[in-house]
Amino acid sequence: MRTIAVFPANASQRVRRLALAAGWDLEPFGEQPPTSEMAAVALARGPVLVLPPGARAPRVLRRVVVVHEGSPLVAPAMEAADEAALGSGAEIVVLHVASAARPAAAGSLPAPCFVDHSGYDWEEWRAEFLRRFCRCSEGLCVRLEVTTGEPAVAIPTALRRLRPDLVVVSWKGQTGPGRGRVVRALLRQASCPVLVLREPTEPEPEGSQVSGSELRAATGADR
Amino acid sequence: MRRQPPAHSDPEGDVGKPQVPSGRRARLRDTTFPALPAGDCAPSWAIVVDGFDPLREREFESWLSVGNGVTGTRGSLEEGHEASSPATYVNGAYVEGSGGVADSDLAPAPEWTRLVPVVDDTAVTLGIGEIIEHRRVLDLRHGVLSRTWRQRLPSGQEMTLRSARFASMADPQLLVLWAEVRAGAARARFAAGAEEQVVAELRARAGPVEFVAITRHGRGRAVRIAAVRRRDPNETKQEPALDVLTRAGRQGAVRLLARHREAWDARWCAADVEIEGDPDAQRAVRFALYHLISAGDASGVASIGARGLTGPGYHGHVFWDTDVFVLPFFVATHPPTARGLLEYRHRQLAAARAKAGALGYVGALYPWESADTGEEATPPFALGARGERVPILTGLQEHHISADVAWAAWRYWQMTGDDDFLLSTGAEILTQTARFWASRARRRGDGRLHIGRVIGPDEYHESVDDNAFTNVLARWNLERAADVVERLQDWPGGPSDTLAGLDLRPGEPRRWRRVAAGLVDGFNPDTGLYEQFAGYVDLEDVVAAELAERPFAGDLVLGRDRLRRSQVIKQADVLMLAHMLPEVVPVEVAAANYRYYEPRTSHGSSLSPAIHAAVAARVGALDEALAYFRMAAAIDLGDGMGNASVGVHMAALGGLWQAAVAGFGGTRVEGNALRVDPRVPRAWRRLRFPVLWRGVRVDVDAAGDTLTLTVEGPADVAVGAHPPTRLAPGRHVARRRGQAWSRPTEVTPS
Numbered sequence: 019m020r021t022i023a024v025f026p027a028n029a030s031q032r033v034r035r036l037a038l039a040a041g042w043d044l045e046p047f048g049e050q051p052p053t054s055e056m057a058a059v060a061l062a063r064g065p066v067l068v069l070p071p072g073a074r075a076p077r078v079l080r081r082v083v084v085v086h087e088g089s090p091l092v093a094p095a096m097e098a099a100d101e102a103a104l105g106s107g108a109e110i111v112v113l114h115v116a117s118a119a120r121p122a123a124a125g126s127l128p129a130p131c132f133v134d135h136s137g138y139d140w141e142e143w144r145a146e147f148l149r150r151f152c153r154c155s156e157g158l159c160v161r162l163e164v165t166t167g168e169p170a171v172a173i174p175t176a177l178r179r180l181r182p183d184l185v186v187v188s189w190k191g192q193t194g195p196g197r198g199r200v201v202r203a204l205l206r207q208a209s210c211p212v213l214v215l216r217e218p219t220e221p222e223p224e225g226s227q228v229s230g231s232e233l234r235a236a237t238g239a240d241r
Numbered sequence: 242m243r244r245q246p247p248a249h250s251d252p253e254g255d256v257g258k259p260q261v262p263s264g265r266r267a268r269l270r271d272t273t274f275p276a277l278p279a280g281d282c283a284p285s286w287a288i289v290v291d292g293f294d295p296l297r298e299r300e301f302e303s304w305l306s307v308g309n310g311v312t313g314t315r316g317s318l319e320e321g322h323e324a325s326s327p328a329t330y331v332n333g334a335y336v337e338g339s340g341g342v343a344d345s346d347l348a349p350a351p352e353w354t355r356l357v358p359v360v361d362d363t364a365v366t367l368g369i370g371e372i373i374e375h376r377r378v379l380d381l382r383h384g385v386l387s388r389t390w391r392q393r394l395p396s397g398q399e400m401t402l403r404s405a406r407f408a409s410m411a412d413p414q415l416l417v418l419w420a421e422v423r424a425g426a427a428r429a430r431f432a433a434g435a436e437e438q439v440v441a442e443l444r445a446r447a448g449p450v451e452f453v454a455i456t457r458h459g460r461g462r463a464v465r466i467a468a469v470r471r472r473d474p475n476e477t478k479q480e481p482a483l484d485v486l487t488r489a490g491r492q493g494a495v496r497l498l499a500r501h502r503e504a505w506d507a508r509w510c511a512a513d514v515e516i517e518g519d520p521d522a523q524r525a526v527r528f529a530l531y532h533l534i535s536a537g538d539a540s541g542v543a544s545i546g547a548r549g550l551t552g553p554g555y556h557g558h559v560f561w562d563t564d565v566f567v568l569p570f571f572v573a574t575h576p577p578t579a580r581g582l583l584e585y586r587h588r589q590l591a592a593a594r595a596k597a598g599a600l601g602y603v604g605a606l607y608p609w610e611s612a613d614t615g616e617e618a619t620p621p622f623a624l625g626a627r628g629e630r631v632p633i634l635t636g637l638q639e640h641h642i643s644a645d646v647a648w649a650a651w652r653y654w655q656m657t658g659d660d661d662f663l664l665s666t667g668a669e670i671l672t673q674t675a676r677f678w679a680s681r682a683r684r685r686g687d688g689r690l691h692i693g694r695v696i697g698p699d700e701y702h703e704s705v706d707d708n709a710f711t712n713v714l715a716r717w718n719l720e721r722a723a724d725v726v727e728r729l730q731d732w733p734g735g736p737s738d739t740l741a742g743l744d745l746r747p748g749e750p751r752r753w754r755r756v757a758a759g760l761v762d763g764f765n766p767d768t769g770l771y772e773q774f775a776g777y778v779d780l781e782d783v784v785a786a787e788l789a790e791r792p793f794a795g796d797l798v799l800g801r802d803r804l805r806r807s808q809v810i811k812q813a814d815v816l817m818l819a820h821m822l823p824e825v826v827p828v829e830v831a832a833a834n835y836r837y838y839e840p841r842t843s844h845g846s847s848l849s850p851a852i853h854a855a856v857a858a859r860v861g862a863l864d865e866a867l868a869y870f871r872m873a874a875a876i877d878l879g880d881g882m883g884n885a886s887v888g889v890h891m892a893a894l895g896g897l898w899q900a901a902v903a904g905f906g907g908t909r910v911e912g913n914a915l916r917v918d919p920r921v922p923r924a925w926r927r928l929r930f931p932v933l934w935r936g937v938r939v940d941v942d943a944a945g946d947t948l949t950l951t952v953e954g955p956a957d958v959a960v961g962a963h964p965p966t967r968l969a970p971g972r973h974v975a976r977r978r979g980q981a982w983s984r985p986t987e988v989t990p991s
Contacts, residue, residue: 090296116626118793125296126881129626131792132847132890134547136700137623137633138343138555142887144628149324150296164627166797 020098021045022065022213025058029067032075033211036184037067039079040102055205059214060191065098068212070205076183079106083163083182085173085200086112086151088128089121091217093151095188098213100154102184110160112152113176115169127151129164170199174207181209188215266438267486269457271493274464275419277403278387280378285523288379293367295324299552299886302326304528304877305379306551306889307386307406308535310578311413312350312469313550316377316386319356319404319420320366326886327352329416330550331471332536333543334445335557335613343620345612347546347557351441353454353467357432358402358422360394364432365402370394381531382509383502384410400424408535409497410504414485416454416467417494417501423461431463440483447542447613448472451482455490464494473542508534511931512574514901517944518926525874526901529894533570536891539577541584544611548888555888558610558618559585561642562892564649565821566848570898572656573932579653580662586646587666589615590673593643597677600637604676607642609635626797634703638696640681644714647674648821651721655910658935664739668725672743675722678715679749679756690759697774698848699814701795701804705774709763710818713771717822719757723750769833771815783807785843792844792872808841812849816842816856820899823859823909832860839865847876851896855904858920861980866904867922873897902930906941914957914965917950918982919943934958946977950985960985 021043024033037044045064052058059066069075084099086092099110116129127150133139144162152160165176177185185208189197204212280289290301302325305316310332317327328349336348358365367375373391380387387405394400404420422429436457443450454467468486470479489497512530516523536549545563548554563582571579586607592615593605600606608617619636650667653659682690692715697708726745729737763772772778781803785791788798788809795804795811813820815838819831826834835856844850851873857866876893877885902908905928907918915934919941921927927944939958940951950958950973959965960975961982972989975982 116794116797118789118798120881124880125294127296127884128881129794129797130884131794132845132876133794133796134846134848134890134892135555135623135635136625136631136796137620139884140626141624142554143884146299146884146886149299166626166800 019043020065020101022067023047023058023062025052025055025066025068027051029069029211030075032077033067033069036075036079036102036211039105040098041105042067042101056202059189059201059205063216065213065215068205068214070208070212073209073211075211079103079108079183081109081111081180081182082184082186083111083113083177083180085185085187085204086114087119087121087197088114088147088151089123089126090151091121091123092188094215094217095186095213096151096154098215099184099186100158102186102213103158104155107157108183110152110154110158111180111182112148112160112162113173113180114147114162114164115172116164116166117169125150169197170203173200174203177204177208183210185210185212186215187212188217190217190219265483267453267455267483267490269436269455269464269466269490269493271491271496272457272459272464273493273495274421274462275405275495275498277405277419277421278378278380278385280376280387280389282378282380282382285520285527286380286382288381288524288528290377291375293372293375295322297880298322298324299326301377303548303551303885303888305377305386306532306535306549307379307384307408308532308550309384309408309410309413310536310538310550311471311540312408312416313535314354314406314408314416315551316379317354318367319354319388319402319418320358320364321355322367326552327354328553329353330557331443331445331450331469332538332545332550333447333613334443334450334471335447336445338556343556343558343618345446345556345558345618347550347553347612348443348445349553350443350450350469351439351452351454353416353452353465354406354418356404356418356420356463356465358400358429359432360398360400360422360424360429361396361427363394365392365394365400367392373399379531381527382505384408384505384531384535385498385502394424396427398424398427400427400429407498407501409501410508410534411500412485412489412497414468414470414482415489415497416469417497418465419463419494421462429461431458431461433458433463445471445613453482453486455486466490466494466497471542473540475540475542505534508575511933511938512570513930514898515927515929516901516925517928519924522870522874522925525878526897528878529874529897530570532889532891532894533567533898534575536567537571537575537578537581539575539581541581541588543613544582544585545891547891549891552886552888554884556612556618558612560610560892561645562848562895564642564645566851566892566899567895568649569652569903570895572653573902576653576657576659576933579657580659580666583646583650583653583662583670584666586649587670590669592616594673597680602677602680604678604680605643605670605673606640606677607646607674609639609642625801626794635696635700638694638703639700640692640695641697641708641711641714643674643677644711644718647671647718647721648714652910656934663725664729664737668729668739668743671718671722671725672745675719675753676749678719679753682715682756682760684759689761690756691761697814698812698817699773699810700846701809701811702774702777703805705776707761707763707775708814709771709773710814712760713762713818713822713825716757716760716762717825719753723753723757726750769830770837771818771834773810773814773838777808781807783809784840785809786840788843791842792850794845795843798843810838810842812842812844812846813852813856814838817852819859820852820855820903824911828860831856835860835862844872847890847893848896850876851893851900854900855896858900858904859907861920863920863922866900866920867924870897870900870904873900901928902932906930906943908932908941911959911965914959915939916959916965917941917948918961919948948975948977948982948985949973950975953991958985
C-alpha cells in the first residue's frame, strides 16, 4: 500500500477521500510541517498529494492526467494514476511535451528526433509510447496527449484544456530548471489536486548514444 | 474504400495449429539435429542482447531479424511475450490498409517461429519463475539468430532452452528453426505432436502467397522448416511450396544450414567493410551491411521498404530511400539485386506515366511512396505530433523521385557496364523520366525554364519553386537521356532495336538538351553557393546548431509556421546534390555549400547524418565526418534515438555504407574510370572494402599513408587527383604525401 502525505494538512475532506479511495495510506508531516507547497514536496521523502491554492478537489474522479517525459522512471507515477483511477473507472490521460530534450534513463522514448515522414513516424511513435509506458489495469481507458512548447508553460496550458480531476507528476527533487519548474508551475496553477512522486535515480545507459556533443566539438559549435 | 478478406487463413498466425488440412504431406527425411551455435562469435560480427527488457523488446526484435530478401522474420521469442511484436513479412505481399492512413500494408505471414516449451505439463514463459540467463546472439556473418535461456521454475527445477533460426540465403523460399529444451530429470518438450504440418495462404493483392511448415519433434527437440512461395511473374511454372518443402525435407536442416552459411560467406566476401581501430564503427557498419543484404531481393518482383523486412513501419512502402541510399550498396557488391530493384521500378513505368498524365504532364512521374501496383501510395493526410490533421504533400510535390530513379539506373549501368540492362530497362526509365521533366519545366518572364511548386529533400519547406536539388537532377536526367538515345543510335552493329520501343518524337533528345540548358539552378558563381530554392536566402536566418543539440525535429523546436519561414532545414538538400553528382558539384563548391548549409541543418531526418558524413569526408572535414558517421550509426543502435521498434532504417544503413565507401573511401565514378581517393579519419587505423567496377573486383585498402588496390582484372582506376590509368590484375600501392596520394605502382602482378 502506498503511503502519502497531504498538503496542506487541512486540505478538504474530498482530498482525503480521494486518497483513501485509491487505497493510499495517509501520513502526517513531522513536527514542523512545511509552509508552502514546494517546501512540502521538497521535504517529503515519499509522495505528496497537494491541493494548490485556489484548487478544488473533485467529488468524483473522472480524469487523471499523468505528466510523462517518456522515461521509464515515470513508471511509479503511472502506477499511482492506475490506483487512483481504478476505484472510479476514471480515464487516464498521459500528457507528454514533445521536445528536443532526451531523458538519460535507459529505455526512454522521447519524441522522435528523426521524423522522416510526419505521418507514419508520429503514429508509430505514439503506438510505441503507449505500449512501452502506458499499460494500465484492465478496463481502464488510457490515451496519450502530446503537446509542444516550454514544459512549464505547455503543461498548465494543456491542463486547462483537459480539465483533470487529479494530476500525477514525478520529479527528481530538483527545484531548478526543467522538471523543477514544471512542478513549481503545477503547484501554483493546477485547479485540482496534484500528486507528486519522487523518481528513482538511475545511472545513464551504457552503449552507443547519439554523438551530439561529439558533433558540437567537431563543428566547433562549443566555441 | 475496398474491403479485403483476412490477410491469411489463420488470424492468430499461429502455426502451432494446422489451419488448412492438406492431403499431401511433406516429410523431414533427414532429421539430424544441427549443432546449436555456441553464441561466441567475435564482437564485431555479433549483435548480442542479454537479459530481457520489455521496454526495448520490440526494438531488439527489429535488430535481430533474419531475412533473405523474400522473407524477414523479427527476432521475437519463440514462446511469445506481451511485450513482443512477432512477425514475418513476405516481400511484395501487400494487402489493403488496416485502417490507418495508408491504403496498403505489408502483410505479416503466419508466425512460424512459435514454439512453447513445456516442463512437466506447464508451459514456460519468461514470466514464470526467475530468469537465470537469457542471451540472444545474431551472428551477422552467417545470418543465424541463436538464443540461450535458462530459467529457474517455481518448482525449483532449472530449464534450459536453446534455439537457432535462419532465413535461407541459399534458397530464399526456406526458413529453418531448431530448438532444444532440457530440465534435468523433469519431462521437457515443446507443445505439439510428434510431427506436424501447417499450410496457410496469405492473400496478397498481387496474388496468393503459399506457406507450408513442417515440424519434427522428439526428446525435447524440434526442427521446423517452412517454405514460402509468392507469385513471381518471371516464372512460367512455379514449384508449389509443398514441393519446395519436400525437397528441403530431404536435405535436412544440417545441409540447409551449411548451404545458408556458404551463401552468407559469399555475400560478405563481396561486401565486407573492415574498419580497424574503431570497434563501434566496425560493428555498426556490419550491422548495416547485414540488414542491407537481408533485405535485398533480386527478383524484380519487389523492392526494399523503408524499414526493410524488419518491422511494420512505413507499411512496407518504398521511397527514394531505396534508389538513392540503398541501391548503390548492391551496385557495388551484388549487381543482380541492384538490377532487381531497378526492374521493380521498370515494372511500374505504366503507373508512373499514368500519374504524370493525371497531373497534366507526360513521361513518368514515379510515386513518392509505392507498394505493389506502382500507384501513388502516399496518404493525403496524417496525424502530426499533437494528433492534429496534417496534409501530406509529398505525393503531390516531391517529384525529384523520378530523377532519383533515373540516377539509380544510370549509376547501375555506369558501374556494371550491363548493356543488356540499358537496352531492356534503363533506356526506357531514363527517357520516360526525361520526358516528364521536359513537360514539367515552364518558361517564365525571365526567359529561363523553371520548375515550380515542389518539395526537395528538405521537407520542411513545401511548395517551393526551383529547388536546386530537383532542378539540377532534372537537368542531369534530361542530359543523360539524350546521351542514351545517341548511344543507342550509334550502337555497335547499327541502331539498337530498343530505340523503336522508346517512342521518341522527332527531335525529342535535342529538345531535352535545350530544356536542360534553360533550367535555372540557383547557383551563384561569386559565392559558389546554390540557393536551396528561390527565396531561401530571404528566410529568417536561424542556425539550427544554436537552437538545440542535433539531431532534432525542427517543428518541435521552432514550431511548424516559424520553421517554414526559417532557413532551418531537415536534411541534406544541396549537399545531397553534392553527394549524388560529384561530377556536377566540384569539391570546392561542395565545401562552400557544406559550410553554409551544415549549421542550418537540424538532421530531423534519418537520411541526413550519413550523407553529411560522406560530404564532410569529401571536403576534408574528417572529425565532423566521423561525428556524423557515429550519429548515423546510432539511429538504430542507440537507445532512445530512432523508433527502431517498427523496423530498422534502411536508408540510414545504406547511407552508412556510402559514408564509409564513397565518403572515407573516396570512391566515385568519373567518366569511364573508378576514382579512389581515400580520406580516412585518424581514429581508424585501416579501412578496407571491395567494390565491383565493370565486373572487376577492386579491393581498396587504406592504412595510414599506404593505399593498396588489388584488382582481379584490368580496370581503369584513378587514384587521388591523378588521371585514370589502366591497372593490370594484381596489387598496386600508392603512398600519401601530404594531402595527396602518389600514382599507384604495381607491386604484385597476379
